[in-house]
Amino acid sequence: MIDRSLLRHIDWVLIGLLLLNSIIGVAFIYSSSHYLPGKYFLRQMIWIVFSLLALFLFLLIDYKALVSYSVYFYILAVAILVGVLLFARFVAGAKSWIRFPFFQIQPSELTKIVLILLLALIFSKFRLDYMSWKKGLLSGAVTAIPVFLVALQPDLGTALSLVPVCLGALILAGINRKTFVYILIVTLLTGVVAWNFGFKDYQKQRLRTLISPSKDPLGSGYHITQSKIAIGSGGFFGKGYRKGTQSQLRFLPARHTDFVFSVIGEEFGFLGVVLAMMCFFLFLYRLYQSIGFSGDRAGVYIVFLVAVMITFQFFINVMMVIGLFPITGTPLPLLSYGGSSLLTNYLGVSLVLNVKMRRFVFV
Amino acid sequence: MKQEKIYEDLFPVLRRAKFIFFIVAIFFIFLILNFWKVQILDHDGYWEKSEANWMREITLPYQRGLISDRQGIILANNRASFRVSLIRENCEDYDKSCRKIARLLNIEEHVLKERIKKYESQPHFKPIVVKENLTFEEVAMIEARKLELPELILQSEPKRFYPFESFAAHVIGYLQELSPEEMRRDVYGERRLGELIGKTGMEKQYETALVGGHGRLIEVVDSLGRGREEVARSEPERGQDLTITLDFDLQKEVEKLLEGREGAIIVMDARDGEILALASYPDFDPNRFINRFTSEEWLDIVNSPEFPLENRAIRGLYSPGSVFKLTIALGALDLGIATEETTFVCKGETRIYNHPFSCWREGGHGEIGFFDAIRDSCNIYFYNLGKEMRIEEIARYARMMGFGSRTGIDLPGEKSGLVPDPQWKIEARDEPWQLGETISVSIGQSFLLVTPIQIAAHTALIANRGIRVTPHLFKSLSLNGKKRENRFNPPGNQVVNIDTSVFEQVIQGMWEAVNKQGTGWAALVSEYDVCGKTGSTQLISRDKSEEPEEEKEEGEEEEEEMKTHSWFTGFAPRENPEIVVTVIVEYGGMGGETAAPLARRLFNSYRKKYDRQEPTQTH
Incomplete structure (x- = not known):
C-alpha cells in the first residue's frame, strides 16, 4: 500500500521542528501546572504520542484521495457540528465538546482540516491567474457554514480561525486588491451587526477590555492585566524556570492553556520569548518552504492553508497575551495544553508531509 | 477574463505564497518589538505590579498600654477580640459578597457598604474591618465558610476594655476610630486609617506613650489571597503602661x-x-465607643441634653x-x-x-x-x-x-x-x-x-x-514593668x-x-x-x-x-x-x-x- 521509496521523502526536519515546539510546550505546561492535580504535562505527552501516531497513519492515505472525498468529510463535519449544538452539554459556557470515555474532543478543531481539504478541491482545477466570482463565493459559502455553527456554540475564537483559511485560499487564487478591500468591508460590517445583535455580553466585554484593561482589573480585564504583568515582570532574562510568581501563585489565568506564552515570557524573559518565537518561526518557515515542493495545485493549496491556519492561530494567541487582541480563547498551536488543537495541527502537518512526499509520484 | 490554462502554471500561486510568508516574517519582527517594549522598556512598572500581586503586608496589632490607678488597679485593660475583615480584591462579585456577608453577620447591607466606602481610597488588597467583637458562634460560622468566602479574614486583636465601665470615664477618656480628616494631621502620621485613637482624657493626653508599634508581617499570597509563606516579620511593640494619680x-x-x-x-x-x-x-461607658458603631448611635450620645x-x-x-x-x-x-x-x-x-x-x-x-x-x-x-x-x-x-x-x-x-x-x-x-x-x-x-x-x-x-x-x-509610665518616667513636669511651682x-x-x-x-x-x-x-x-x-x-x-x-x-x-x-x-x-x-x-x-x-x-x- 505504501511505497517504501515514499518513506525517504518524508520531511524529518519538519517533524523534528514540530516535536521541538511541542516539547517546549510540555516544559511550560509542567511549570505552570505541576502543582495542580490532573498531571497536565503527562496528558499532553500522551496527546503528542497519540497525535504523532495519527500523523503517520494519516500519511498512509494519499492526499489526492482525501481531497476527492473532501465533500463527504465536509458534510459529515457539518452534521457533527449541528449535532454538538443540539445534544452536547455546556462546558465552560460553550457546547463545543464531544465526550469520550477517556478524553474529550472539539469537533470544531478538526473542521479546519476538512475545510482545508475542501478548499483545495475547489481550487485544484482552477488555473486562472486571478480569482473568479463563482469560486470566491463558493469558498466563502463553504467557510461561512462552519463559522456560523461554531460561533453559535459559542466559540468565537475557533470560528474566527476558520476565516483566514478561506482568505488565504482567495489570496492564493489571485484576488484583486479591490475585491479584497470589499471583503474586508463586508467583514467589518458583519462585525458591527454581530456586535449589536449576535455577540454575547461576555464577548463584548472582552473586546471592551482590550481597549482599556485597567478599567475593571478584577473583571474581564483581569486576564490581560495579569498576563501583561507576567510578561513585563519577566524582564530580559526572566525569573527562572518554575520561579514565575504570576504563574506559580496562580495570578495568571489559563496559564497552561491559552496563556502558556506568558509563562515563557515571565520565567525566561525577553530572551526566552525571542528563542521560542525563533523555534516557531523555523517551523513556519519549513512549512512555507514546503509549498515549493508540492506536486500539484491541490498540494500547494493544502500546504499553504495549513501554514496559514497555524500562523494565524499563533499570531492571535501571542497578540492576545500581550494585549494587542481581545481574549478569544485561541490556544497557542503546539505549545498550549489541549488535545484537539494539538491533534488538528499534527494532522495539518501530516497533510503537508503527505503532499511533500508524494510530489514525484504522479508524473 | 483570461482563458483557463491547460497546463499547470504554479508560478503566480507560489509568488503569492512567498509574499504572504514575507508578511508573516515582518509580523514576527513587529511582535518581538512589542515584547521588547513590555519586557525591557516597561519592565520596572510591571515588576512592581507583580511584586504587589504576590506580597501582602499584614499589620500585627499592638497592645495599648494599660492605665491603672495609684494602687495598681487596672482601669483600662486589653482583652482578645475577634474581628472579621473584607478584602475587596478577593471578591468575585462585590455586590454579591456584600449581600452574603450582610446576611452572615446580620448587618444591614447598606450599613456594610457605607462602612466599606469610607476606606475606598485604600488599596484593594487591604482588609477592611466589617465587624468586631465577634461572638464565639460568629467566629465558628465564618471559619466554617472559609472556602466559600475567601474575601473574609478573621483576625484576633487586643482590644481596649474598661473593666469598671463608666468608672472615671471622664479622666480615662475613650477611643475612637481615626477618621480620614484626622489622618491628614501630622500627629497621626504613623497611624493608619481605622485605627483606634484616644479621643479624650488620659487616652488622648498620653496617646503617644500608650500606643505601641504595629508589627508587620509580609507574606506570599496566591491569587485567592491565601497566605503561602512568611517573608518577613516584625513583632508588634506594646505601649507603655500609665499609672495615674487617681485613688x-x-x-x-x-x-x-x-x-x-x-x-x-x-x-x-x-x-x-x-x-x-x-x-x-x-x-x-467608654466601652461603648470602642465598637465601631454607627453614626446615629454616636449622635444620640453627643446630643443628649445632659451632655x-x-x-x-x-x-x-x-x-x-x-x-x-x-x-x-x-x-x-x-x-x-x-x-x-x-x-x-x-x-x-x-x-x-x-x-x-x-x-x-x-x-x-x-x-x-x-x-x-x-x-x-x-x-x-x-x-x-x-x-x-x-x-x-x-x-x-x-x-x-x-x-x-x-x-x-x-x-x-x-x-x-x-x-x-x-x-x-x-x-x-x-x-x-x-x-x-x-x-x-x-x-x-x-x-x-x-x-x-x-x-x-x-x-x-x-x-x-x-x-x-x-x-x-x-x-x-512604665514599659514591661520597668519605670520609664515618673515625674510630671508642670510649668513650675x-x-x-x-x-x-x-x-x-x-x-x-x-x-x-x-x-x-x-x-x-x-x-x-x-x-x-x-x-x-x-x-x-x-x-x-x-x-x-x-x-x-x-x-x-x-x-x-x-x-x-x-x-x-x-x-x-x-x-x-x-x-x-x-x-x-x-x-x-x-x-x-x-x-x-x-x-x-x-x-x-x-x-x-x-x-x-x-x-x-x-x-x-x-x-
Whole structure:
C-alpha cells in the first residue's frame, strides 16, 4: 500500500521542528501546572504520542484521495457540528465538546482540516491567474457554514480561525486588491451587526477590555492585566524556570492553556520569548518552504492553508497575551495544553508531509 | 477574463505564497518589538505590579498600654477580640459578597457598604474591618465558610476594655476610630486609617506613650489571597503602661456621691497637685465607643441634653459665687484696704452706686468683722471691700489666684474661664464697665466664670500659703514593668507674691466657716481641721449674663434657690495641708446644704485611708 521509496521523502526536519515546539510546550505546561492535580504535562505527552501516531497513519492515505472525498468529510463535519449544538452539554459556557470515555474532543478543531481539504478541491482545477466570482463565493459559502455553527456554540475564537483559511485560499487564487478591500468591508460590517445583535455580553466585554484593561482589573480585564504583568515582570532574562510568581501563585489565568506564552515570557524573559518565537518561526518557515515542493495545485493549496491556519492561530494567541487582541480563547498551536488543537495541527502537518512526499509520484 | 490554462502554471500561486510568508516574517519582527517594549522598556512598572500581586503586608496589632490607678488597679485593660475583615480584591462579585456577608453577620447591607466606602481610597488588597467583637458562634460560622468566602479574614486583636465601665470615664477618656480628616494631621502620621485613637482624657493626653508599634508581617499570597509563606516579620511593640494619680477608693466614693446629680467633684493632693479623684456626672461607658458603631448611635450620645461627654470638672463654666470672696479677702488684706479689725454693718440690704444690693441673710449680719464675714459669707462686707479695691485690682488678684487661665491639668480640653475687667468689656461687648458690676463681681457673680479645677487649684494655693501647684493625673509610665518616667513636669511651682500672714488670716476665716458654725459647718470633721468656703450661684447662660445684674440680685431668692448651684471648696488639715476637696452640684441649692456634706465624707474617707500620723496638729 505504501511505497517504501515514499518513506525517504518524508520531511524529518519538519517533524523534528514540530516535536521541538511541542516539547517546549510540555516544559511550560509542567511549570505552570505541576502543582495542580490532573498531571497536565503527562496528558499532553500522551496527546503528542497519540497525535504523532495519527500523523503517520494519516500519511498512509494519499492526499489526492482525501481531497476527492473532501465533500463527504465536509458534510459529515457539518452534521457533527449541528449535532454538538443540539445534544452536547455546556462546558465552560460553550457546547463545543464531544465526550469520550477517556478524553474529550472539539469537533470544531478538526473542521479546519476538512475545510482545508475542501478548499483545495475547489481550487485544484482552477488555473486562472486571478480569482473568479463563482469560486470566491463558493469558498466563502463553504467557510461561512462552519463559522456560523461554531460561533453559535459559542466559540468565537475557533470560528474566527476558520476565516483566514478561506482568505488565504482567495489570496492564493489571485484576488484583486479591490475585491479584497470589499471583503474586508463586508467583514467589518458583519462585525458591527454581530456586535449589536449576535455577540454575547461576555464577548463584548472582552473586546471592551482590550481597549482599556485597567478599567475593571478584577473583571474581564483581569486576564490581560495579569498576563501583561507576567510578561513585563519577566524582564530580559526572566525569573527562572518554575520561579514565575504570576504563574506559580496562580495570578495568571489559563496559564497552561491559552496563556502558556506568558509563562515563557515571565520565567525566561525577553530572551526566552525571542528563542521560542525563533523555534516557531523555523517551523513556519519549513512549512512555507514546503509549498515549493508540492506536486500539484491541490498540494500547494493544502500546504499553504495549513501554514496559514497555524500562523494565524499563533499570531492571535501571542497578540492576545500581550494585549494587542481581545481574549478569544485561541490556544497557542503546539505549545498550549489541549488535545484537539494539538491533534488538528499534527494532522495539518501530516497533510503537508503527505503532499511533500508524494510530489514525484504522479508524473 | 483570461482563458483557463491547460497546463499547470504554479508560478503566480507560489509568488503569492512567498509574499504572504514575507508578511508573516515582518509580523514576527513587529511582535518581538512589542515584547521588547513590555519586557525591557516597561519592565520596572510591571515588576512592581507583580511584586504587589504576590506580597501582602499584614499589620500585627499592638497592645495599648494599660492605665491603672495609684494602687495598681487596672482601669483600662486589653482583652482578645475577634474581628472579621473584607478584602475587596478577593471578591468575585462585590455586590454579591456584600449581600452574603450582610446576611452572615446580620448587618444591614447598606450599613456594610457605607462602612466599606469610607476606606475606598485604600488599596484593594487591604482588609477592611466589617465587624468586631465577634461572638464565639460568629467566629465558628465564618471559619466554617472559609472556602466559600475567601474575601473574609478573621483576625484576633487586643482590644481596649474598661473593666469598671463608666468608672472615671471622664479622666480615662475613650477611643475612637481615626477618621480620614484626622489622618491628614501630622500627629497621626504613623497611624493608619481605622485605627483606634484616644479621643479624650488620659487616652488622648498620653496617646503617644500608650500606643505601641504595629508589627508587620509580609507574606506570599496566591491569587485567592491565601497566605503561602512568611517573608518577613516584625513583632508588634506594646505601649507603655500609665499609672495615674487617681485613688480607686476615693474615686469610687466620689462617683457614688455624685450619682443622680449633675456636677463635679475634685479631690486633690494639696502638696503636689496630684488628683486623687475627679468626677463629672452624668458620665458614660467608654466601652461603648470602642465598637465601631454607627453614626446615629454616636449622635444620640453627643446630643443628649445632659451632655454626658462634657467633663464638667475642667470644662464646666460656673460663677464662683461666694467662693470668690476668698480672693477678694486676700486682695483687700494684701492691698491694706482691710485688716483683721475692719468691720462693716450688714442690714441685709444696701445701696451702692444708687442700686440696691442685698445680703443672702434677709435680716442682715449686723456689725461684722473680717473672720466672721468669711465664716458667714456676708455679701455686704465684700461689696464694700470690692468697691474699695476697684475692678482692676480684683481682676489682678483673680488672675493671681489662677482664674482666667488654664490650670495646666493634663486633661485635654480644659477651659480657661473668664476674669472680666473694663478692657475686656469694651473689646468683647463694646460697652463701658458699669460700677455696679464691680459690686457683683465682689461676690463672684456677673461675668466671672471659673471651672471647678480652677477652684481646686486656687484652694491648694491658699492651703499652701501662696505656693502654686499644677493639678495633674500623671504618676508614671512604665514599659514591661520597668519605670520609664515618673515625674510630671508642670510649668513650675510658682510662689504667689502675697505675704504668708495674709493667707493665714484668710485660712482662719475658712477654718471658722467650717468649725465655728459658719456656712461650711456641714463639712466639719472632728479633729481634722477642715478649712473651707461655700458658694451658691447659677450656671451663667449666655442670655442670662446679658441681663442687668441688679435684676438678678433683687428679690428672686425663692425662685433662684431652686436653680442655685452649690459650691464647696476646702482643704485639710489646716497645718501642713494634704488634701483639697472641691464640689459643685448643679441645682444643688445653697452650698452649705448640699456640697459641704459631700465634702465632709470625702475628708473623712481620705483621713481614714491616708492620715496615719495619728495625733495630728489640732487647733
